[in-house]
Amino acid sequence: MIMQTPLERLRRKTLKLLQTLNTQYVLHWDWADDQQTAVNGTLTFTAQYLSAFQSRKAAHQQKWRTVCADVSERLCDFTDAGLNYWGIYYLRVRANTAQWFSSWTNISFCPDKEADLGPPSSVKLTSVKGDLEIVIADPLSSTNESMKTLAPDMHYRIQYWKKLEDYKFQNRQLSVYLGGFGFLEDVLRFFMLVVDASASNSPPFSIGTAMNREKAKVLKTKNNVVTLSELDGSTWYCVRVQSCCDFYNKTSVFSDTHCTRTEGQTPYWQIFLYFLLSLVLCFLLVLVWFCFYKVLKSLKSIFYPNVQLPAHIQELWSSDSEKPQLLPPDSPGSVCEHLDMISAEMDAVMDAQSLNSEDQDTSAPSRHGSGDSGFSSTEEDFSQHGAITDGQTDDVCKTNRRHTEELHDGTLCA
Amino acid sequence: MDFHRVAWLCTFFCFAQVWSLPTNCILRKDLMKKTCTFIETAGGLFPSQCLDEHVSISFPQNVFESSNTLQVTGVEKAVYQTLQNIDALFENYTVPDQWDEEKITDFRGIVYRQIEESKCIMSKSEAEENFPSREASLKVYFEAISSTLKEKDFSFCAWEIVRSEILRTLNFILKHNSDIMYESPQL
Numbered sequence: 001m002i003m004q005t006p007l008e009r010l011r012r013k014t015l016k017l018l019q020t021l022n023t024q025y026v027l028h029w030d031w032a033d034d035q036q037t038a039v040n041g042t043l044t045f046t047a048q049y050l051s052a053f054q055s056r057k058a059a060h061q062q063k064w065r066t067v068c069a070d071v072s073e074r075l076c077d078f079t080d081a082g083l084n085y086w087g088i089y090y091l092r093v094r095a096n097t098a099q100w101f102s103s104w105t106n107i108s109f110c111p112d113k114e115a116d117l118g119p120p121s122s123v124k125l126t127s128v129k130g131d132l133e134i135v136i137a138d139p140l141s142s143t144n145e146s147m148k149t150l151a152p153d154m155h156y157r158i159q160y161w162k163k164l165e166d167y168k169f170q171n172r173q174l175s176v177y178l179g180g181f182g183f184l185e186d187v188l189r190f191f192m193l194v195v196d197a198s199a200s201n202s203p204p205f206s207i208g209t210a211m212n213r214e215k216a217k218v219l220k221t222k223n224n225v226v227t228l229s230e231l232d233g234s235t236w237y238c239v240r241v242q243s244c245c246d247f248y249n250k251t252s253v254f255s256d257t258h259c260t261r262t263e264g265q266t267p268y269w270q271i272f273l274y275f276l277l278s279l280v281l282c283f284l285l286v287l288v289w290f291c292f293y294k295v296l297k298s299l300k301s302i303f304y305p306n307v308q309l310p311a312h313i314q315e316l317w318s319s320d321s322e323k324p325q326l327l328p329p330d331s332p333g334s335v336c337e338h339l340d341m342i343s344a345e346m347d348a349v350m351d352a353q354s355l356n357s358e359d360q361d362t363s364a365p366s367r368h369g370s371g372d373s374g375f376s377s378t379e380e381d382f383s384q385h386g387a388i389t390d391g392q393t394d395d396v397c398k399t400n401r402r403h404t405e406e407l408h409d410g411t412l413c414a
Numbered sequence: 415m416d417f418h419r420v421a422w423l424c425t426f427f428c429f430a431q432v433w434s435l436p437t438n439c440i441l442r443k444d445l446m447k448k449t450c451t452f453i454e455t456a457g458g459l460f461p462s463q464c465l466d467e468h469v470s471i472s473f474p475q476n477v478f479e480s481s482n483t484l485q486v487t488g489v490e491k492a493v494y495q496t497l498q499n500i501d502a503l504f505e506n507y508t509v510p511d512q513w514d515e516e517k518i519t520d521f522r523g524i525v526y527r528q529i530e531e532s533k534c535i536m537s538k539s540e541a542e543e544n545f546p547s548r549e550a551s552l553k554v555y556f557e558a559i560s561s562t563l564k565e566k567d568f569s570f571c572a573w574e575i576v577r578s579e580i581l582r583t584l585n586f587i588l589k590h591n592s593d594i595m596y597e598s599p600q601l
Contacts, residue, residue, distance in 0.1 A: 051519055053526035056505065082516070086448055087523030088530065110527065152444060153598025222600075246598055247442065 016093065016107055020115040023085065023141040023150070025078040029093050029105070045095050047076035052088035052108065070096070079142045085111045085150045117147070117252040120156065123241050125258040132228040132237060132262060134158060139243055139252070151245050160228060161216040163236040163259055167193045172205040220244075234264025439534040441493060443588070443595040445524060449497075450584040452521035453577060456513045460578055464571035471558045471579060474551040478591055484542035490594050492548040493587055494535045499556040500580060501525045507563060510570045 015030040027047060047068040054062050068076035076093070083089055092104040118139040126133050136156055138146035148154055166189070168175045174197045178186045194207060219226065231237060238259040243252045309317065477496075480489045504522050559576055566572030 051523050051526075052530070053501070053505075053522050084520045084523055086445060086527060087520065088527050247596065 016105060018091075018107065018109060018114075020111070022115065022118045022139055022147055023079065023111065023143070025083065025109070025111065025115065026075055027078060027091055027093065028075045031074060031095055042072065043095055043097055044070040044072055045074065045076075045093055046070060047078075047091065047093045049078065049081060049083065049092075050090045052090055055090060064092070083109075083111060085115075087111075112151075113248055117151070117154070117243050117245055117250045119252040119255040120241050120243055123239070123255045123258055125239050125260050127260050127262050128227070130231065130233055130263050132160070132231060132239070132260065134226045134228065134239055134241070136224050136226070136241055138224070147243070153247065154243055154245050155220055155222045156226075157242050157244055157251070158219040158221065158226060158228075158239060159216045159241070159254070160219070160237055160239045162214045162232070163238045164210075164214070167197065169197055169201060169205075174201075174205055174207045176207065176209050177211065178209050231262050233262055236261050439532065439538065440596045441490070441528065441532055441535070441594065443592055443597045445528055446584065446588055446595060449521065449524050449528070450581065450588060452517050452524060453580055453584070456517040456521060457574065457577060461571070461574060464574050467566065467571045467575070469562050469575060471555070471562065471575075473579075473582060473586070474555045475586070477548045477551045477555075478587060480544075482542075485540075485544045486594060487538050487540040488542070488544040488548055489591060490535050490538070491540075491545045492552060493591055493594070494529070494532060495549060495552055496583060496587070497525055497529055499552065501529055503556070503560065503576070507560075507568060510568075510573050512570055513573075 017028045019026045019028060029045070031043070031045075045068065046066060048064040048066045050062055050064045065081070067078055067081045078091065088108060088110045090106055090108050092106045094104045095102040120136045120138065121140050122135075122137040124135040126135075136158075138148050138154075141147055141150065164177050166177055168177075174194065176190050176193050178190060190209065197205070219228070228237075228239075236259055238257050240254045240257045242254045244250065308314070477492050478489060480486055501522070504518075504525075509518055559579055562575055563572050566575075
């Protein structure tokens with residue numbers, strides 16, 4: 001039971017600070033220990049809240065709800081205390097030990113008016129056909145509900161800018177682009193770039209700094225999916241988003257910066273290269289087809305030819321009997337045969353000739369008797385002449401016969 | 415010396431006047447909507463057992479209607495006073511247990527907030543003085559409501575009648591008086 005409450009000594013300086021984000025409310029306080037009064041026992045704190053409309057009642061009728069009872073840490077989380085987003089509340093804290101307690105320190109709090117708004121829970125940046133598409137996820141309350149249900153007039157401010165290169169060296173002047181990273185990082189980057197530049201390009205040269213980006217453009221929207229159009233192709237762009245509420249001019253911190261490059265037009269050399277490749281491909285295809293066709297044709301002509309052998313030769317060719325020979329081995333007759341040339345004109349010429357040459361030829365023996373047939377007497381003169389030729393042919397036939405006889409003994413034409 | 419003092423005082427009061435210019439001297443439509451939602455969801459539909467007891471209270475439509483733009487401030491004040499009257503009703507009398515206590519607390523909280531934040535409306539100057547007549551009609555209306563409560567001995571059905579009247583009033587205001595209330599701009 002608490003006996004005394006020496007208020008003068010107990011009234012300490014207590015600083016209160018309410019940390020808020022969306023629907024998260026954490027009350028922090030400070031307790032400045034007075035060196036004069038010794039603290040007997042452990043020091044604990046109690047935190048309570050009350051709906052503001054109930055403050056009009058008498059003190060004993062007010063229904064203060066305790067959120068943190070006798071806690072040792074100097075903070076109390078009111079997130080799950082059931083504070084209505086649109087109401088006004090009084091929060092109070094006091095310190096107590098076993099023997100005494102301090103007086104209450106009050107603050108008033110209206111979440112809708114005073115709770116800070118958080119940035120979007122996520123920002124996604126993608127490059128789509130020369131435009132940039134931004135997908136924004138709403139900031140979430142402590143119950144993972146979108147803050148738009150609590151603050152319907154919430155909208156987003158999208159800042160986007162063209163990102164320039166890190167540095168540029170031109171006309172013996174080094175321009176270092178800074179900004180957008182933070183002071184310490186910028187200083188580090190500056191020195192590193194100066195060192196790099198002096199390594200590749202001999203000093204002296206002048207050094208200057210410039211902004212990392214062009215002036216940023218701002219787009220206000222309530223939508224969660226935004227497309228930035230009319231941008232330069234093949235350029236780096238950076239984007240960051242903050243959420244805003246109009247009535248109390250609440251603005252959140254900016255989300256992380258996201259950078260991406262827009263798609264550009266296909267360069268001419270690429271178009272030309274593709275065209276050339278397609279030409280070569282077509283040519284190769286035609287060649288392959290042509291060769292294939294030729295091979296097919298030659299195969300067809302080998303195995304399935306158009307021109308056929310005559311039927312009787314094909315029979316002989318396909319049959320198993322001996323191949324036909326040009327020279328039959330057992331032919332009885334000689335190859336030579338006498339030709340009887342009978343001509344009336346020739347007789348008259350012969351008669352004239354024979355009168356002249358009769359004396360000469362009478363002594364010559366006639367040998368027409370051997371081996372001739374069908375020789376008439378009327379053709380005596382001629383037969384003489386013919387006999388000579390006959391005799392000559394007989395000699396030839398004899399030699400031939402002898403030749404064939406000789407041949408017959410051996411093999412025939414091996 | 416005195417002249418300097420006077421000059422400084424005048425400057426001080428001039429700035430004080432500028433700085434004291436109210437920025438929230440307008441009712442918010444979204445808060446009004448939330449007020450309506452809270453009282454609607456605190457209970458269910460009008461219970462059938464109370465239909466016999468239903469008393470028709472004449473609704474003062476003319477209080478929320480303005481014939482020309484000069485009467486706008488008067489209508490604003492009338493809407494503000496309606497909220498004050500509703501707040502007084504719940505402050506003085508205890509609500510039935512059948513209702514959702516949390517929703518009633520939220521309802522009362524948001525009504526109180528609107529009253530506290532937009533107090534300056536009552537100090538606005540009217541172009542055409544018409545608020546006193548509106549105030550009188552409102553007074554008659556709310557007295558009829560509170561007398562119904564007392565006559566029926568603060569029964570559940572009496573409170574349901576009161577609730578239905580409040581809902582009717584708030585819905586009427588939302589439907590016909592959106593022009594005097596702040597609405598977030600459509601982007």
